[in-house]
Amino acid sequence: MPRNSPHMQANVGAVASTVPQEQRAQRDARHDRLFSWLLKGCALLVLACLLGAAGATLWGGRHAFGTFGWHFLVSATWDPGSDTYGALVPVYGTLMTSLIALIIAVPVSFGVALYLSEVAPPWLRTPVASAIELLAGIPSIIYGMWGLFIFAPFFADHIKPWLTNYLGNKPDDGKLSWVAQHTFLGKLFGSDYPFGASILTAGIVLAVMIIPFISSVMREVFQTVPTRLKESAYALGSSTWEVSWDIVLPYTRSAVIGGIFLGLGRALGETMAVTFVLGNAMQLSPSILDPGASIASTIANQFSEAAGLQKSTLMALAFLLFVVTFFVLLIARWMLRQLAHKEGR
Structure with missing residues (x-):
């Protein structure tokens, strides 16, 4: 089959177009993971602030709780x-x-x-x-x-x-x-x-x-x-x-x-x-x-x-x-x- 035949050119074009699509899919998956981690970090930050406030007040009041029970x-x-x-x-x-x-x-x-x-x-x-x-x-x-x-x-x-x-x-x-x-x-x-x-x-x-x-x-x-x-x-x-x-x-x-x-x-x-x-x-x-x-x-x-x-x-x-x-x-x-x-x- 000649190199410049229409069928050969179509296959080369399909392969060339497949490579950018795979790269784009990998990039999108990487961005999705980063976005998921970012959202999870925000949620965990709120939880950490909540637990930190409770722990700080409990630690500050330990003397009163220990004294009066x-x-x-x-x-x-x-x-x-x-x-x-x-x-x-x-x-x-x-x-x-x-x-x-x-x-x-x-x-x-x-x-x-x-x-x-x-x-x-x-x-x-x-x-x-x-x-x-x-x-x-x-x-x-x-x-x-x-x-x-x-x-x-x-x-x-x-x-x-x-x-x-x-x-x-x-x-x-x-x-x-x-x-x-x-x-x-x-x-x-x-x-x-x-x-x-x-x-x-x-x-x-x-x-x-x-x-x-x-x-x-x-x-x-x-x-x-x-x-x-x-x-x-x-x-x-x-x-x-x-x-x-x-x-x-x-x-x-x-x-x-x-x-x-x-x-x-x-x-x-x-x-x-x-x-x-x-x-x-x-x-x-x-x-x-x-x-x-x-x-x-x-x-x-x-x-x-x-x-x-x-x-x-x-x-x-x-x-x-x-x-x-x-x-x-x-x-x-x-x-x-x-x-x-x-x-x-």
Whole structure:
């Protein structure tokens, strides 16, 4: 066969084209491996930072854990003069303020998200949604100053007297209401403290802070519901509430729970806003109208002047806050997995 025949030229061209393709495939595979290693390094870096923060706080609080043992978790004593410390008051304050914030914020956030996604006219949705996103970006110290100078005095003058007189066991006229006599609300809303700083005040301020976060997440996931599902429900005669409760919420249940726990994580670790309005009293009281303390506010108030065992105790509190937040997020993941299992995913 002649060298310059068309068949020979085609074979040479095929071989020549095969070589660059193999080189390109090897190069792409090498780049894919590098990209995979880079992503794995980023993930491991986050994990290393997480473990490093937990290990640093645990190592810093080892002296407190070794001195007080498990009694540190159940003791309400906080006496720097005798170097005796307990974590019960800060842990209780952290959990109570976050729980109050969640009880207030979740229904309000659900209503806001539902209004913006299902009820509000189109010309109003964008401005209100932008305002909510702006509220999420306000620094926490601004909320704390608002709570200290505006909301706490208003709470002490108008809301707290009503709660103590009609729900608490320490009314101004000395006459206990039926609610205070026959329910646990008497102790929960009974207080002699005259000022507005309290666990309830801190919980309300935290609720105002986390409402933009939760409502933004809910609004985004509500908008992912297929329009055909909602239109089919409306065509069958369902009301807006029925469509929202039976169609929208079940479809986005997992994401809604994730958004709620995202707001809860923000509330658990909040420092400045809580420090302004909580009262920072290291005393355990059954009343949410009395001042209290949280883990974050205790660390912020005392760490600059702490030394020795007190400093180790504050580091131990930081580790406890890490543990509490970790378990909250773990519960959230467990709930999401259970929901996914029920939905057959």
